[in-house]
Amino acid sequence: MDTEEFRRRGKEMIDYVADYLENIRDRPVYPEIEQGYLRKLIPAAAPQQPESWNAVFQDIERVIMPGVTHWHSPRFHAYFPCGNSWPGILADILSDAIGCIGFSWAASPACTELETVMMDWLAQLLGLPEHFMFSSKGPGGGVIQGTASEACYVALLAAKSRAIRNAKPQYPDLSDEEIASKLICYESEQAHTAAERAAMLAFVKCRPLSTDQDLSLRGEVLEIAINEDKGKGLIPFYVLATLGTTGCCAFDNLKELGAICQAQDIWLHVDAAYAGSAFICPEFRSYLEGVELADSFNFNPHKWMLVNFDCSALWLRDSSLLVRAFMIDLPILIKQPEHGEAMPDYRHWQIALGRRFRSLKLWFIMRLYGVEGLQKYIREQVNLAHEFERMVNKDGRFEIVIPVRLGLACFRLRLEDDSDKLNEKLLDEINKTRLIHLTHTKVHGRYVIRFAICSRFTNLKDIEYSWHIIQKVAESVLQAEAQTSNSTNN
Ligand SMILES: Cc1ncc(COP(=O)(O)O)c(C=O)c1O
Numbered sequence: 224m225d226t227e228e229f230r231r232r233g234k235e236m237i238d239y240v241a242d243y244l245e246n247i248r249d250r251p252v253y254p255e256i257e258q259g260y261l262r263k264l265i266p267a268a269a270p271q272q273p274e275s276w277n278a279v280f281q282d283i284e285r286v287i288m289p290g291v292t293h294w295h296s297p298r299f300h301a302y303f304p305c306g307n308s309w310p311g312i313l314a315d316i317l318s319d320a321i322g323c324i325g326f327s328w329a330a331s332p333a334c335t336e337l338e339t340v341m342m343d344w345l346a347q348l349l350g351l352p353e354h355f356m357f358s359s360k361g362p363g364g365g366v367i368q369g370t371a372s373e374a375c376y377v378a379l380l381a382a383k384s385r386a387i388r389n390a391k392p393q394y395p396d397l398s399d400e401e402i403a404s405k406l407i408c409y410e411s412e413q414a415h416t417a418a419e420r421a422a423m424l425a426f427v428k429c430r431p432l433s434t435d436q437d438l439s440l441r442g443e444v445l446e447i448a449i450n451e452d453k454g455k456g457l458i459p460f461y462v463l464a465t466l467g468t469t470g471c472c473a474f475d476n477l478k479e480l481g482a483i484c485q486a487q488d489i490w491l492h493v494d495a496a497y498a499g500s501a502f503i504c505p506e507f508r509s510y511l512e513g514v515e516l517a518d519s520f521n522f523n524p525h526k527w528m529l530v531n532f533d534c535s536a537l538w539l540r541d542s543s544l545l546v547r548a549f550m551i552d553l554p555i556l557i558k559q560p561e562h563g564e565a566m567p568d569y570r571h572w573q574i575a576l577g578r579r580f581r582s583l584k585l586w587f588i589m590r591l592y593g594v595e596g597l598q599k600y601i602r603e604q605v606n607l608a609h610e611f612e613r614m615v616n617k618d619g620r621f622e623i624v625i626p627v628r629l630g631l632a633c634f635r636l637r638l639e640d641d642s643d644k645l646n647e648k649l650l651d652e653i654n655k656t657r658l659i660h661l662t663h664t665k666v667h668g669r670y671v672i673r674f675a676i677c678s679r680f681t682n683l684k685d686i687e688y689s690w691h692i693i694q695k696v697a698e699s700v701l702q703a704e705a706q707t708s709n710s711t712n713n
Pocket residue numbers: 303369370371372373415417465467468469494495496497523535
């Protein structure tokens with residue numbers, strides 16, 4: 224493909240992408256294929272001779288689309304949203320064209336510099352404390368990671384390294400590894416598995432803690448656990464608080480947890496992967512109370528801020544603790560110039576050396592939507608979740624399990640025997656229609672169906688449509704159950 228063909232094919236591809244997203248409502252949300260479908264559709268090895276563009280282009284519909292779960296369909300209500308917008312897609316094209324690996328300032332100055340400014344813009348957008356911003360001229364600052372899981376892991380490794388250093392005077396005869404074997408971190412039982420996995424990978428103990436009736440981790444529970452573990456000779460060093468849990472969008476009590484962490488010199492990391500975007504709207508910021516006590520905070524603009532995957536924003540109160548944990552000086556890497564503003568060397572802020580120019584999509588999106596456009600988007604999505612909640616509440620056969628806070632509704636069939644079996648069956652049958660797609664979670668041990676507002680194309684008509692499908696499927700599941708129990712009784 225030469226430049227001229229690239230220009231032509233590029234325009235065709237943009238048209239294809241625009242048509243795909245514009246007409247996505249017409250495609251079944253979930254594919255009807257069996258595992259292994261794709262291998263049967265393409266040759267077993269790469270072609271010896273180049274193929275034509277048309278051959279490749281036609282295979283998008285023949286090979287790929289039949290196996291795509293359409294995350295941006297307005298009837299996709301599973302998991303949490305995955306960001307997507309025209310400006311985000313265009314920014315990624317530019318990032319691919321520049322194609323730099325911005326591991327240090329010198330490796331591509333704009334890549335580092337735009338990221339530092341965008342992380343400050345984002346922090347202001349969410350109302351985060353100033354000490355997280357580069358503009359505060361303190362040790363704080365932000366970095367774009369690929370995912371929230373990486374952000375949790377990176378923060379935990381920084382906390383681990385600090386904890387080992389701090390424990391040295393008390394345990395002068397122990398090696399770092401022996402001290403590490405005493406370290407323990409905490410999370411709520413509602414936290415994402417990313418937290419537990421981070422602890423597993425870092426070889427530290429992790430203790431999930433129980434939550435209150437609102438599924439919130441409270442200070443008292445944490446304090447009891449810390450005292451118990453200290454009594455056993457362990458060293459509590461890291462608490463992961465979640466704002467907007469994956470299962471039900473519950474919020475841990477940052478104020479209470481933060482006060483304990485400060486008093487006990489424990490690192491507090493806040494995972495707001497999904498809910499973070501809502502803090503663009505001041506009316507949702509009460510959940511943020513206590514964030515000034517956190518050592519690190521992350522959220523995924525690639526979930527709910529219209530930013531295409533991947534883009535997870537992580538801030539640190541003291542970035543030198545992360546750099547100290549990660550730094551290995553490689554002589555081949557060019558040093559920063561002596562003059563000008565100090566810039567972070569982002570290679571020391573993440574696991575990989577290489578990094579994409581991801582701040583471009585933040586820049587495009589924040590400029591092209593503006594703060595008001597982003598607020599409008601979040602508010603509309605929250606309103607749609609409340610509309611769905613109202614529909615569920617009007618139908619006596621169902622119950623809302625936890626009040627809707629943001630864009631997620633959790634509901635189930637209200638059953639005399641309170642059984643999970645029928646709710647499981649209901650979700651199964653709903654997803655079999657392939658017209659809408661939902662997932663489930665467990666709340667206090669009970670099976671609950673999650674309905675998330677995910678696509679930027681979802682409107683009230685789509686919610687009414689989805690609710691209609693849910694009601695219709697529920698009717699047939701309940702009828703089938705009634706017939707079965709009648710015939711058993713006869
Ligand atoms: C609260 C929370 N934390 C972490 C994650 C993991 O996100 P990622 O895929 O960015 O690692 C999720 C995913 O939904 C989440 O909801």
